Amino acid sequence: MNTTQRTDQQRSAARRRRELLEAADRVVLRDGPQASMNAIAAEAGITKPILYRHFGDKGGLYAALAKRHTDALLNSLRAALDAPAERRERVESTLDTYLAAIEARPQVYRFLMHPSEGSQSDQGFDVGKHSVPLLRRMGEELAQVIEDRLDLGPGSQQLARVWGHGIVGMMHAAGDWWLGERPCSRAELVKSLADLLWGRLAAAGDRVGGPGF
Amino acid sequence: MNTTQRTDQQRSAARRRRELLEAADRVVLRDGPQASMNAIAAEAGITKPILYRHFGDKGGLYAALAKRHTDALLNSLRAALDAPAERRERVESTLDTYLAAIEARPQVYRFLMHPSEGSQSDQGFDVGKHSVPLLRRMGEELAQVIEDRLDLGPGSQQLARVWGHGIVGMMHAAGDWWLGERPCSRAELVKSLADLLWGRLAAAGDRVGGPGF
DNA sequence: CGTGCCTGTTACTTGCGGTAACTCGCAGTG
DNA sequence: CACTGCGAGTTACCGCAAGTAACAGGCACG
Structure with missing residues (x-):
């Protein structure tokens, strides 16, 4: 089995996530709320797709950061x-x-x-979904x-x-x-x-x- | 001189503007705040550049509508x-x-x-410029x-x-x-x-x- | 060795805000 | 009448940001 390895990976993923969040933090602090995903990725020293793997979409990153x-x-x-x-x-x-x-x-x-944030087609008015x-x-x-x-x-x-x-x-x-x-x-x-x-x-x-x- | 014609034109421009605003209103009412300029223009039966001639940019239209x-x-x-x-x-x-x-x-x-709204590079924190x-x-x-x-x-x-x-x-x-x-x-x-x-x-x-x- | 699996990349698509450059119709003037 | 300006409107484009394949290496496991 690979439980120790699993947790190892999870740990490293979590650490990576924290690093990414800190980078995002720096960028937001510098550029304001309209910081682009590219800019954040660059600040973190990586490229966009990894950000998306970690946070799903921009809203996910926003949610985590918030x-x-x-x-x-x-x-x-x-x-x-x-x-x-x-x-x-x-x-x-x-x-x-x-x-x-x-x-x-x-x-x-x-x-x-x-x-x-712009949610779409709020039927019934569904504020703040995430x-x-x-x-x-x-x-x-x-x-x-x-x-x-x-x-x-x-x-x-x-x-x-x-x-x-x-x-x-x-x-x-x-x-x-x-x-x-x-x-x-x-x-x-x-x-x-x-x-x-x-x-x-x-x-x-x-x-x-x-x-x- | 062409003052009467001038005012005529101004009047018609103002009426047009009202029509556009009403169209924008309908779209916003239907699609929410993230209505696109294209959608508004389409609803008004025209195309984007006229919107921009009337309102400058999206913020201008927002301001007028608001x-x-x-x-x-x-x-x-x-x-x-x-x-x-x-x-x-x-x-x-x-x-x-x-x-x-x-x-x-x-x-x-x-x-x-x-x-x-996303303003850029707020040095000194300049809320709501328009x-x-x-x-x-x-x-x-x-x-x-x-x-x-x-x-x-x-x-x-x-x-x-x-x-x-x-x-x-x-x-x-x-x-x-x-x-x-x-x-x-x-x-x-x-x-x-x-x-x-x-x-x-x-x-x-x-x-x-x-x-x- | 090969097989997953994670991390990372490049290169693309899509969609939106915004603009340049052109066309059309219509007043006014010689 | 031809000519000229001008305002309304259009097509076709640029730039940019979100989001997405599809591919490339490293590293454990059988």
């Missing part, structure tokens, strides 16, 4: 979310962790968020934390999921805008968003001259 | 935002307007939100309304912009997720999101067994 960064980011966020501190402090620290990450590597961020995008995973994760930690009364599960996705979307959109315009410091942004979540919108008074928003 | 729908949606939202009612009611009606729109025409929605994407426009619009109508104390302008983009992002992400999974009715989603904005996150009690999120 998974790496997504997992890493989610781990950071989980750490911030689980830190021993008061709720508000945790929220702020989680927001800050996310913003720091996208600030540190905008190219990677753009690759993850704007994958420019890799559940980062936003969804973050939303589900946050929903889980909310449901585990907060007492929301009846319908808590549904509410937690809505909030999870909603809060993540808020963070994402605000971060995207902030990254493009840099209208304020990261700390200010974090505080403003936390204030929003803390109900300052409902608490604010109307401006003179008519009923408020 | 502007139509974006303007239409923004008008609906403005109407909901300006209705004579209490703040909470307005917020809910605005959320519902948006969700009803994306529910009614998911293909258009996907086209607007996931344009799959058409400011829908999310940004909605964010700015909402920011303006917030700043006009609410009394937020010092730093109100900055705060309003952050909130505008944040709230829009919340709405977008929650809507995207909801459209894919349909976990609840539109009304329930609206209420949950409004509750989130109304500070129920901060007000919720901790669950038994440890400090809350």
Whole structure:
């Protein structure tokens, strides 16, 4: 039998795969999300067909690459979310962790968020067939934390999921805008968003001259 | 002089442009965001180069098409935002307007939100060079309304912009997720999101067994 | 030795965005 | 009327990227 050889081969294949992913990483970091398969292959010192043998198609490579960064980011966020501190402090620290990450590597961020994928003929609207995008995973994760930690009364599960996705979307959109315009410091942004979540919108008074928003 | 003829030509050119846009609309509605220029030209009964004469490049056509729908949606939202009612009611009606729109025409929605654009060599991170994407426009619009109508104390302008983009992002992400999974009715989603904005996150009690999120 | 099997290559096909160069019809002018 | 410009439209092409045969060497196993 050839079990030892099998595992040997699998091991080497896995190592090769990691190398290829790292090369792809470098290229994406340099060229942005529209990096070509040729370019990635060249960076890895090989040619296209091997890439296709390892990842199937461009979507497969995207999925693998995205998974790496997504997992890493989610781990950071989980750490911030689980830190021993008061709720508000945790929220702020989680927001800050996310913003720091996208600030540190905008190219990677753009690759993850704007994958420019085009699925065909979505009968019935079948978003994201292969890799559940980062936003969804973050939303589900946050929903889980909310449901585990907060007492929301009846319908808590549904509410937690809505909030999870909603809060993540808020963070994402605000971060995207902030990254493009840099209208304020990261700390200010974090505080403003936390204030929003803390109900300052409902608490604010109307401006003179008519009923408020 | 030939001014009348000039305007005649301009008029006809504008009409042609509208026809082309409507054809493009049909194709996008049928094929999704990855509709090819050839397909659009065929649908319009002509060939590619005319499209390029009218819109410059694919991005130009995208921008023109997006502007139509974006303007239409923004008008609906403005109407909901300006209705004579209490703040909470307005917020809910605005959320519902948006969700009803994306529910009614998911293909258009996907086209607007996931344009799959790939700009090259973003030195310095230059998001969305031509058409400011829908999310940004909605964010700015909402920011303006917030700043006009609410009394937020010092730093109100900055705060309003952050909130505008944040709230829009919340709405977008929650809507995207909801459209894919349909976990609840539109009304329930609206209420949950409004509750989130109304500070129920901060007000919720901790669950038994440890400090809350 | 031959036989699989994995890794790698070259060379191709297909399809799309975008463009150059030509044709046709039609106003206006001598 | 012939001539000239001009705008709408076409065919035929280029470049480039995704994806795919089909072939070539290395290395274990019988």
